[in-house]
Amino acid sequence: MHRRRTALVLTAAIAAAAPLLTACGSDAHPGAAAVVGGQRITVAQLESRVDEVRRAQRAAVPDETQYQQVVSSTSTLTRDTLHNMVLDRVLHRAAKDASVTVTRKEIQQMRGELERQAGGGKGLETAWLQKYGIAPARLDDNLRLQLEAQKLAARLGTDTSRPAFWKALSKASEELHVDLNPRYGSWDVQKSSRVDAGTPWVREVTTAGGEPVTA
Template structure:
């Protein structure tokens, strides 16, 4: 079976220059960040953190998984913001995805990693994604691949700059400051910078 490494969204690939200035003004109560005028609430963020910790606690390697990411709230917030940047980039590029495309891509990841359970364990370890967060992760992978296909590998800095600049990102100082150079929260790691394999897909109609 032919296999390839999944295209992963990397801050280094998204930009080669500053995208926007961090806005860390007075945060609204209950707000972790504001992206494109929409709030990412602290309760929504904590729900994602809790889902990951619950999944980690069910693993036989729970202590190792939890210790590997002590600042999980910052990691998850960074991922949520990055997803919104990708959505805006796709909108600007006229890229749309159908539920069927995403379903097929998810199946390909499952098959390429030894089945659904094995893939969920892998993505939990490598990307800090709980099972109910994988759908968004897969969407990010597909959007990134489509954007690279449209603009060319390594040529996303300009469309990324346009998209991110239009979002006006504000981050609650509790979670750090938005780093325009890295397109991330300070030194927090981006959970979808990962290498997960999936089978090559045959050309349409093959």
């Protein structure tokens, strides 16, 4: 039960929108949603991830009216997804710095435990999709993230809610020189979190075909 609570807390932290603060950023990387450790997360890669979630949501909620309600309730999906993608790399760097590794067997064991608690694999996939915007195809990746966080915290003699854990992520953020495209906000190195940009021209809307676009 403790492992489940830890996973849920961390996933919620990843999926939740960051505080609304004044943002800054660099537009030195055209076509990139973010640059982490010198590697680009392209806008196309980000949009592909968002499309995965929207397709999964559409499959889970075939009724058009209900689907539009789901879209409306997840209007920050694009920025939250980018936050998730960046944090994944930051956490992986922090874990690597601490010589923390996660095996495929550990991921499967964790998934098995969570599936039993959720009433099966489909129940777990639905819960992660509805609560955290994680597409079923990305579930194992997210569980690896949870395990890396747990093992990193244990290595540091703390837990994922304590300052020592987030200090390690801040250090990794500094090492990786995280740079977000200003349309998605900026990255708070100290908090390892996205800062939403106050730019009214950034809107997340849905086309007639149900696919999300940014304008």
